[in-house]
Each structure stands twice: as structure tokens, then as C-alpha cells.
Amino acid sequence: xxxxxxxxxxxxxxxxxKSGALEVPVLHGIDxxxxxxxxxxxxxxxxxxxxTLMNIIGCLDRPTSGTYRLEGEDVSRxxxxxxxALRLRKLGFVFQGFNLxxxxxxxxxxxxxxxxxGVGSRERARRAMAVLEEVxxxxxxxxxxxxxxxxxxxxxAIARALINDPAVLLADxxxxxxxxxxxxxxMAVFDQLHAGGRTIIMVTHDENIARNARRIIRLxxxxxxxxxxxxxxxxxxxx
Amino acid sequence: xxxxxxxxxxxxxNKIRTFLxxxxxIIGVFAVISIDVxxxxxxxxxxxxxxxxxxxxxxxxxxxxxxxxxxxxxxxGDLTTIVxxxxxxTAAVPLGGQSILMRHGHNIGNLHLYSDSSNPLANQPLAxxxxxxxxxxxxxxxxxxxxxxxxxxxxxxxxxxxGESVYAGSHRYVIVGxxxxxxxxxxxxxxxxxxxxxxxxxxxxxxxxDRVFAAQFTVANVATMPQTEVAVINAxxxxxxxxxxxxxxxxxxAQFAQGVNSVFNAVTLVVALIGAVSLLxxxxxxxxxxxxxxxxxxxxxxxxxxIGARRGQILLQFLFExxxxxxxxxxxxxxxxxVAGGAVNDIFIVKLTGYAAPPPFAQALLITGVFAAIVTxxxxxxxxxxxxxxxxxxxxxxx
Numbered sequence: 258x259x260x261x262x263x264x265x266x267x268x269x270x271x272x273x274x275k276s277g278a279l280e281v282p283v284l285h286g287i288d289x290x291x292x293x294x295x296x297x298x299x300x301x302x303x304x305x306x307x308x309t310l311m312n313i314i315g316c317l318d319r320p321t322s323g324t325y326r327l328e329g330e331d332v333s334r335x336x337x338x339x340x341x342a343l344r345l346r347k348l349g350f351v352f353q354g355f356n357l358x359x360x361x362x363x364x365x366x367x368x369x370x371x372x373x374x375g376v377g378s379r380e381r382a383r384r385a386m387a388v389l390e391e392v393x394x395x396x397x398x399x400x401x402x403x404x405x406x407x408x409x410x411x412x413x414a415i416a417r418a419l420i421n422d423p424a425v426l427l428a429d430x431x432x433x434x435x436x437x438x439x440x441x442x443x444m445a446v447f448d449q450l451h452a453g454g455r456t457i458i459m460v461t462h463d464e465n466i467a468r469n470a471r472r473i474i475r476l477x478x479x480x481x482x483x484x485x486x487x488x489x490x491x492x493x494x495x496x
Numbered sequence: 497x498x499x500x501x502x503x504x505x506x507x508x509x510n511k512i513r514t515f516l517x518x519x520x521x522i523i524g525v526f527a528v529i530s531i532d533v534x535x536x537x538x539x540x541x542x543x544x545x546x547x548x549x550x551x552x553x554x555x556x557x558x559x560x561x562x563x564x565x566x567x568x569x570x571x572x573g574d575l576t577t578i579v580x581x582x583x584x585x586t587a588a589v590p591l592g593g594q595s596i597l598m599r600h601g602h603n604i605g606n607l608h609l610y611s612d613s614s615n616p617l618a619n620q621p622l623a624x625x626x627x628x629x630x631x632x633x634x635x636x637x638x639x640x641x642x643x644x645x646x647x648x649x650x651x652x653x654x655x656x657x658x659g660e661s662v663y664a665g666s667h668r669y670v671i672v673g674x675x676x677x678x679x680x681x682x683x684x685x686x687x688x689x690x691x692x693x694x695x696x697x698x699x700x701x702x703x704x705x706d707r708v709f710a711a712q713f714t715v716a717n718v719a720t721m722p723q724t725e726v727a728v729i730n731a732x733x734x735x736x737x738x739x740x741x742x743x744x745x746x747x748x749x750a751q752f753a754q755g756v757n758s759v760f761n762a763v764t765l766v767v768a769l770i771g772a773v774s775l776l777x778x779x780x781x782x783x784x785x786x787x788x789x790x791x792x793x794x795x796x797x798x799x800x801x802x803i804g805a806r807r808g809q810i811l812l813q814f815l816f817e818x819x820x821x822x823x824x825x826x827x828x829x830x831x832x833x834x835v836a837g838g839a840v841n842d843i844f845i846v847k848l849t850g851y852a853a854p855p856p857f858a859q860a861l862l863i864t865g866v867f868a869a870i871v872t873x874x875x876x877x878x879x880x881x882x883x884x885x886x887x888x889x890x891x892x893x894x895x
Contacts, residue, residue, distance in 0.1 A: 315802070317889050338806050346804075348804075349803075356795065356892075358796065360509055373800075373803070373805045373809055417803065
């Protein structure tokens with residue numbers, strides 16, 4: 258493996274929350290490396306620390322100790338505004354609840370990250386239309402979230418996450434609010450993105466969903482307990 | 497402008513809330529602007545009413561009860577002495593007047609006859625002829641200048657009045673001029689009276705002895721008029737050999753304007769107080785609703801931060817919302833204030849004085865802008881700051 262192929266590099270990452278005088282350790286020292294183009298699922302029961310891990314990967318939170326390199330850049334000690342800039346440039350988020358702006362049409366929702374990046378409105382609309390095309394929703398560009406189905410809303414959210422051409426697409430329970438059929442549709446989109454070379458990290462508690470990924474990292478009590486590469490799509494390796 | 501667009505969308509999505517919040521601002525700005533418009537037109541009208549009065553003259557008269565008047569009254573000779581001895585005084589003219597029955601042909605009027613000079617009490621435009629001249633005064637000629645009302649009374653059929661004779665009793669005066677018709681209005685400031693004759697003629701015909709009821713003084717330097725007035729009063733007291741318990745009153749245009757101004761200053765203070773209170777109340781309303789808005793949209797803020805919005809960008813977004821909210825309220829208040837102030841102006845002040853002051857648009861805009869800016873910055877900053885410093889993880893978790 259050469260260094261330039263590494264998307265995410267965790268070296269001895271710990272996270273401890275302080276609640277008054279009480280210190281609550283959540284991550285006990287995680288070493289993990291995700292290469293560019295990988296499709297990884299992170300699984301674990303509640304309290305395993307998978308959300309905290311996700312937040313640190315997503316540069317929403319800083320580790321208490323350890324080093325986190327995102328595409329070779331040490332981001333473990335950056336301040337809030339630098340982290341915001343990093344999220345803008347290198348990360349794309351897909352949430353369980355879609356988190357779209359309710360009164361804003363799909364095109365503007367998708368273009369929002371570009372607004373924060375200072376891109377002009379015409380260019381925003383052009384690029385937003387292009388990614389909407391990619392997720393198969395260009396005909397719904399002028400619809401508001403309330404006029405779209407759950408699956409369509411999640412596709413809009415995926416388009417929004419992709420518009421900055423991020424290094425890593427982070428999905429937190431992306432199918433948690435969707436029925437089985439729609440979940441399969443969304444997983445098909447992820448497959449397609451993976452095939453196109455995207456790096457995807459997905460947190461889920463659903464074994465069926467996790468099996469869509471090519472690698473599953475399992476967390477228990479703040480430690481990685483299993484890290485398995487799935488040989489061939491949708492084939493389960495035991496845990 | 498995306499911030500503006502989004503702020504507008506939020507305000508329109510909560511129409512009732514937006515309206516309730518800005519009512520305070522509307523009322524406050526409405527009160528301030530409408531009273532500002534009225535004050536402006538009142539001041540303008542009074543300026544206009546007083547405009548014929550000369551700046552460089554003042555009137556002096558004894559402010560005593562009837563019995564002491566003889567002792568206090570100036571004599572004709574005093575005026576000459578004062579012009580010669582009191583610095584800054586360039587001329588002194590005795591004033592007097594009385595009601596008298598006047599006649600032209602079959603037309604009769606009970607009119608006010610008064611003494612005047614070639615430097616009249618007030619500069620009013622002429623409809624016919626000329627004003628009294630120095631020669632008229634020097635020769636104590638039997639000539640007069642009549643005002644428009646008198647012309648209408650004595651010449652109901654119209655026609656050229658100059659050279660015509662009018663009679664006061666058996667005394668005949670030749671009309672040399674007619675003052676122009678004043679503006680239409682309920683308050684017609686008339687200066688002097690109806691029929692002006694040379695003061696020398698007046699003294700000869702209507703004053704027994706050389707007593708002067710009041711006098712009009714002209715000064716060279718208007719800036720020192722108040723001091724000159726005191727000097728003249730002192731000179732009169734010395735000449736009449738009376739003490740400071742004998743009171744004299746002076747009257748000039750600046751004094752009158754000052755009196756009017758002090759009334760307006762009081763009105764301005766009251767308006768400023770209303771403005772300040774409504775600003776505070778409305779500002780608290782804006783702050784309250786903005787805090788509610790920030791709380792309601794915690795998750796949205798978290799999402800925006802997750803996709804890369806910096807603190808400053810979130811701050812700006814909410815400041816824009818406050819600015820739009822207060823700008824909208826202030827603007828509506830301003831428009832209503834201009835309309836209401838303008839209507840009251842048209843209904844009352846223009847009818848009273850016949851003078852329509854142009855509405856103070858620039859001033860109204862300035863006041864409104866300052867109002868909106870203060871409310872936005874003083875009461876919108878804290879909610880926007882709260883939004884900007886939300887922790888994205890906590891915010892995303894908020895339901």
C-alpha cells in the first residue's frame with residue numbers, strides 16, 4: 258500500500274467525554290486504515306462508540322488522543338473553522354433523517370455546500386443538476402422535500418454529499434428511515450458510486466445493509482473487535 | 497443573495513409570527529415618523545407665517561397697568577435720543593393704532609388704522625402701487641397703504657385703487673398702495689393692521705401730546721439684538737426717570753421663533769422617548785423570536801455545519817433574518833407614518849396656514865434605517881451568535 262492511496266488513517270485514537278468530574282471513555286485506542294475506493298461498513302451495538310468514531314472520521318469532533326490523517330493531512334488538532342473547511346472540501350454526509358432544508362427545492366438543497374464554498378449561483382445550479390442526474394433525480398430538481406418520497410429525499414441528500422467531490426462519503430444509518438425496497442434502491446446507488454471509485458463509510462446496525470459493503474469493521478466497547486473483507490458482494494463473513 | 501432569499505423564505509413560512517413580532521416596530525416607527533412629519537410641517541408653516549417679519553427690527557412697549565402708563569410711556573424726543581446714543585440702533589419709529597370707521601363712496605368698514613414708516617413692520621408683497629416713502633413720513637402726508645381685506649371691503653367691484661380717496665371721519669387719505677392677498681388659510685398672520693399711514697401723520701392726527709404707545713427699532717447688527725434691546729430699555733428708564741420696577745417688553749422675530757422652537761424641542765424629546773421605549777420593546781420581541789427560531793432549527797444548523805458552514809456563515813444567516821425582520825417592520829412603520837403624518841398635515845396644518853411643507857423623506861428614511869440597524873445589531877446578534885456556536889454533533893442529535 259502506498260501512502261497516497263490512504264483515505265483515512267487512525268493511529269491510536271481515543272475519545273473520552275467529560276461530564277462534570279466524571280470521565281467517560283468511549284474509544285479506547287482505535288487503529289484503522291481505509292484506502293481510497295473502499296466501501297466500509299462500521300457495525301456495533303449501542304454504546305460501542307460507533308457514532309463517536311463516525312463523528313471523528315467526519316471531522317465533527319476531535320480525538321482526545323491519537324492521530325487522524327485524512328488523505329495524508331493530520332487533522333486531529335484543527336480548530337472549529339478549519340474542521341468546517343475540511344468538511345466542506347473533503348467530506349460528504351448522508352444522514353438517517355435525510356436532513357434536507359424543508360422549504361427549499363432539491364436543486365438548492367444539493368447546491369448548498371457550494372454556497373458555503375463561495376461558488377456563484379449559476380455555477381451552483383449547473384453542478385447541482387449534474388449530480389442530481391447522477392442519482393437519477395434530475396426530473397425532480399424543482400420539487401421540495403415534502404413533494405418527494407423518502408427514497409427520493411435520500412437520493413437528494415446523497416447528491417448534496419457528492420457535490421463537492423468529497424474524499425469520503427459518510428453515511429449514518431442511511432436506510433434507517435426507509436422500507437426494504439427503498440433501502441435496496443439506495444444500496445444500489447451506493448454500489449454504483451463504489452463502482453465509480455468513491456470511498457464510502459457507512460454506519461449501520463443492520464446486518465443485511467452492512468453486507469452491501471466490501472469490508473465490515475465491528476466495534477464493541479470502544480475497540481475494533483473484527484475487521485473483515487467480504488469476498489464477493491453480499492457474501493457474509495462470520496462475526 | 498442566498499442569505500436574503502433564505503431569510504425571506506423563513507419569514508414568509510411563519511407569516512403570523514413574523515407579523516406579530518414586527519407590530520411593535522411598526523407602531524414605534526409609525527409614531528416617530530408621523531410626529532416627525534407633523535413637527536416638520538408645523539415648523540415649516542410657522543417659519544412661513546413669520547417670514548414677512550423683518551429680522552433686524554424689534555418692538556418695545558411698556559408692560560404696565562393703565563395708571564402707570566403715562567409715567568412709563570416714551571416721548572417722541574426719546575426716540576431721537578436713543579438713536580443718537582444707543583449703539584447699534586439705526587432707526588426708531590413710533591407705533592400706534594386704533595379702530596376707526598372708514599369710507600370709500602358708499603362702502604364703509606370698521607378698520608384698524610396704524611402708523612408705519614418706509615421700513616414697514618413686515619415685508620409683504622404689493623398688489624397695487626407702492627409702500628409708504630420717506631417723503632410721506634417727512635411731510636406727514638395724508639396717504640395710506642391698505643391691506644387686501646380693506647381693498648375688498650371698500651372696493652367690492654374691484655378696480656384700480658391707487659389715487660382714490662378714503663375717509664376716516666372727515667379726514668381724507670389718498671391710497672398709494674395695496675398689499676397682496678395673503679395665502680388661503682385659517683390662521684392669517686396680519687402684521688400691523690388694515691390701513692397704514694405715515695407715523696408722523698398718525699402722531700399729528702391721533703396722539704395728544706408727544707406720547708408714544710410703542711416703538712419699532714431697527715438695528716445694524718442682528719447678532720447683538722438681545723443686548724441692544726436691554727440697552728434700549730435701560731436708556732428709556734433713564735430718560736423717563738423710572739426704576740427697574742417699571743417693566744418694558746420687547747418683541748422680535750428671533751424671540752418668537754425661540755418660543756416655538758422650545759415647544760418643538762419638548763415634542764421632539766417626547767417622540768424620542770416613545771421611539772426609545774418602542775425600540776426596546778420591539779427589540780426584545782425580535783430577540784425572543786430569533787431565539788425561538790434558532791432553537792427550532794437546531795437540527796438544520798447542525799446539518800449546515802456538517803456540510804461545511806463556518807461559524808461566520810451561520811452568524812450571517814441569522815443576522816440577515818433579524819435584519820429583514822426589523823427592516824420590514826421599520827419600513828412598514830415608516831410608510832404608514834408618512835401616510836398618516838401627510839394626511840394630518842393636509843387636513844389640519846395646510847388648512848390652518850395655507851402652507852404645505854414638503855414631507856421630510858430623507859430624514860424619515862434615515863430615522864428608519866437607524867432604527868432597523870440598532871434593533872438588528874442590539875437584539876439580533878446574540879441569537880445569531882448562539883446559532884453560530886452550536887456544537888454540530890449536539891445540534892444534529894436535536895429532535
